[in-house]
Amino acid sequence: AQRVTQPEKLLSVFKGAPVELKCNYSYSGSPELFWYVQYSRQRLQLLLRHISRESIKGFTADLNKGETSFHLKKPFAQEEDSAMYYCAPLLRAGSYQLTFGKGTKLSVIP
Amino acid sequence: NAGVTQTPKFRVLKTGQSMTLLCAQDMNHEYMYWYRQDPGMGLRLIHYSVGEGTTAKGEVPDGYNVSRLKKQNFLLGLESAAPSQTSVYFCASGGAGGETQYFGPGTRLLVL
Numbered sequence: 001a002q003r004v005t006q007p008e009k010l011l012s013v014f015k016g017a018p019v020e021l022k023c024n025y026s027y028s029g030s031p032e033l034f035w036y037v038q039y040s041r042q043r044l045q046l047l048l049r050h051i052s053r054e055s056i057k058g059f060t061a062d063l064n065k066g067e068t069s070f071h072l073k074k075p076f077a078q079e080e081d082s083a084m085y086y087c088a089p090l091l092r093a094g095s096y097q098l099t100f101g102k103g104t105k106l107s108v109i110p
Numbered sequence: 111n112a113g114v115t116q117t118p119k120f121r122v123l124k125t126g127q128s129m130t131l132l133c134a135q136d137m138n139h140e141y142m143y144w145y146r147q148d149p150g151m152g153l154r155l156i157h158y159s160v161g162e163g164t165t166a167k168g169e170v171p172d173g174y175n176v177s178r179l180k181k182q183n184f185l186l187g188l189e190s191a192a193p194s195q196t197s198v199y200f201c202a203s204g205g206a207g208g209e210t211q212y213f214g215p216g217t218r219l220l221v222l
Contacts, residue, residue, distance in 0.1 A: 009150070034210075044153075044200065044213040086152060096141055096204060097168070098211060102152040 002027045004087055006101035013077050014109045021072040021104050023061075023087030031089035033070040034098065035061055038084040047085070048072065057081070077108045112136055116201050116214035123191045123221045131186040131217050133201030141204045142184040143168075143211065144176060146197040153200065159184055191221045 003026040013019055025031065035048040048054070048061050050070065061072045070087060084105050088098040114135045123129055133142065140161050145153040155168030159178040173195060175187045184203075188195060198218050204211040 043215045044202075046210050046212075049210065096206075097143075097155055097158065098153075099155075100145075100153040102150060 002031075002089065002099050004089055004099055004101040006085075006087055006104045008104045009102070010105045010107065012107045012109060015079055016076050019072075019074045019077045019081070019106065019108075021085050021087075021106065023070045023072065023101060025068050025070065025087070025089050027068070027089050030065075033061070033063060034088045034090060035059070035070075035072050036086045036088055036100075038086070038103075040083070044086070077106075079108050079110055082106055082108045114201055114203055114212050114214040116199075116217050118217060119215070120218045121220070123188075123219065125192060125221060127191050128187070128189050129191065129219075130188075131199055131201075131219075133184045133186070133203075133214055134182055135184075135201075135203040135212070136182060137203060137205075137212065138181070139203035139212075140181075140206045141211075142178065143202045143204075144174070144184065144186045145200045145202065146170065147200060147216070148197050156186065156199075191219075193221045195219065196221045 005024045033050040036044045037047040038044045059074045084103045086103045087101040117132045143158045144156040147153050154170045157176040159165045162181040165176045177185045198216050200216050201214040202211040
């Protein structure tokens with residue numbers, strides 16, 4: 001069964017410190033991986049898509065197929081990065097369902 | 111271009127009452143999804159649709175029904191609401207082939 005694990009419920013860092021939000025997945029085949037972000041009381045929005053290799057708001061994520069991980073990183077955290085972050089592998093065929101992790105709440109301390 | 115919209119934004123129901131949540135998208139997407147978001151649980155898929163006139167069950171379908179009579183609309187129904195259905199409900203749409211899903215603003219539902 002497909003499964004995605006975000007081991008940290010809450011991650012607190014100081015402004016300017018590096019950030020790493022962990023994501024491990026258990027998936028058959030070669031999933032496409034996404035990171036979605038939800039700012040306070042707002043809708044979810046796409047932050048990062050593995051296949052596009054874009055860097056959004058300074059965040060990057062590298063897919064490590066050997067470790068089945070897709071950790072999200074940013075070298076210098078900003079206060080506006082405080083939000084809920086969800087890792088989500090995409091089932092490639094049929095329904096194209098996203099399977100969301102339980103999320104990590106990032107709190108950036110001024 | 112409004113993207114994905116949801117109505118209502120907030121609703122309070124008594125146990126046993128029924129209601130319908132409406133999701134509308136103007137991006138001509140084939141795929142539409144209903145999720146519920148609960149604290150500590152992330153988002154869980156309730157039902158989805160891969161095209162007009164089609165629906166299928168997701169991870170947590172019990173107690174919900176859906177319909178996709180028009181391509182742009184996806185309705186989520188609760189026939190007999192229960193307190194366990196207190197949640198925030200998000201609708202999403204996406205193009206064919208696993209394109210990015212776009213989410214609505216959510217509906218907060220409280221069942222007393």
